[in-house]
Amino acid sequence: MGEDRGWRRLALPCLILLAAAVLRLWSLPSPPSLYWDEQYYVFDAEVYLHGGFGQPVGNPPPVKIDDEGTWIHPPMGKWIIALLGVGPLGLHAFGWRLPSALFGIAGVALLYLLALRLWGSPGWAAFAAVLLAFDGLHIVQSRLAMLDIFLSTFIIAGFLFLVLDRQRLGRAAATRWPRTTRVFGSPWRLWAGVAFGAAVATKWSGFYALALAVLLCAVWSLRRDGPRDRSRAREAATIGLSLAVVPLLVYLLSYGAFFSQHGFAVHDFVTLQIRMLQYQEHHLKVQPENSRPWTWPLLLHPIQYFAETRGTSVSKIVALGNPVLWWGFLLSLPVAAFTALRRPRWQEAVAFGGYAAMFLPWLLVPRSQFIFYMLPAVPFMCLCLAATLRRLPGRWSRGVGMTFAAATIVVGLAYAPVWTGVWIPRTWADGLRLLPRWPL
Secondary structure, three states, X not given: OHHHHHHHHHHHHHHHHHHHHHHHHXXXXXXXXXXXXXXXXXXXXXXXXXXXXXXXXXXXXXXXXXXXXXXXXXXXXXXXXXXXXXXXXXOOHHHHHHHHHHHHHHHHHHHXXXXXXXXXXXXXXXXXXXXXXXXXXXXXXHOOOOOHHHHHHHHHHXXXXXXXXXXXXXXXXXXXXXXXXXXXXXXXHHHHHHHHHHHHOOOXXXXXXXXXXXXXXXXXXXXXXXOOOOOHHHHHHHHHHHHHHHHHHHHHHHOHHHHHHHOOOHHHHHHHHHHHHHHHHHOOOOOOOOOOHHHOOOOOOOEEEEEEEEOOEEEEEEEOOOHHHHHHHHHHHHHHHHHHHHOOOHHHHHHHHHHHHHHHHHHHOOOOOOHHHHXXXXXXXXXXXXXXXXXXXXXXXXXXXXXXXXXXXXXXHHHHHHHHOOOEEHHHHHHOOOOOOOOO
């Protein structure tokens, strides 16, 4: 009986990952040409490997990675496209999109593991993973050679390692890696620093997640239930090394090509970073696809990345979240606030803190913005819903959770064609238009 239950627990996440993989890999090379911002990152990936010229953006500084066009973002995500896609597979659609698909699938798997560590429940871990597997914005960005899916997955990994580190607190510091534990607090804390560093080295918005990680780690580690064998000063030093020095080193390593080409050009490197900041502050170009952050949770301004028509059939790719997940999350917030204030738990700090860190700062950023900037907040929406529904009384918890997951799957399958570019009758696309401004 125990073995049967174990098989069922293993089968459920495997089925979820299979569904996530199908939605992210099916007809991945279609359309075969570059679309949306692929024109920038794919060419830079080719520049990193074989030379050439990237699509220039802005007014570049005199010293940067040679011939790179998207100097406004750090290199990590472009290196992933280069080393996992364009390099081994070639300069074609499957090659430049496969890394994003793999990271999207990995994000679903990592979210399952994170939810499992937060609550110890395979059922609620599967619930969170299902929501992410069938979210439209996550699916679309997993099928596109852009940077945001890498950022999102690195952030999920960082918080998973951070939670693993927290659950080590109170135990003896002597582990299989005593030196690592002595210097960095734990191997998990070290890996958290690597993951958050990779996030920042992909896009600067990863710093919001890193800042939250430092805050949570400090609160968890420096309280009375922290390790007894280390002083608070020593514990603070391990946090500084793991979550400040290590991310900085990862960030610098991502610029290996810059230092290889220009030597130890510290002044030029600092100038490049300043110019990147200035670009982000003053990029105020107005486009039809721009939207203000307060519209994102409401799904008021999705973006049509691609559209083609043949008679009465259409093929579209629209950056649009799953309405059940996004609007359901907003409707659950009053219940979440009531339960969290009544009996606060550290798990809610990860879920709701992660959502706040990856969404609220955008309300203060003046530059032109797009709904896909919301992507790193989506996994935390899934965790927030799991945290809220599992605290409902009695059978309500399981019943509402299963109903919500089923609705997410059904609606996700209905919208899947406009997330993946599959040809459908125009009437199907018209029927999906729940708000008048949706470009369906």
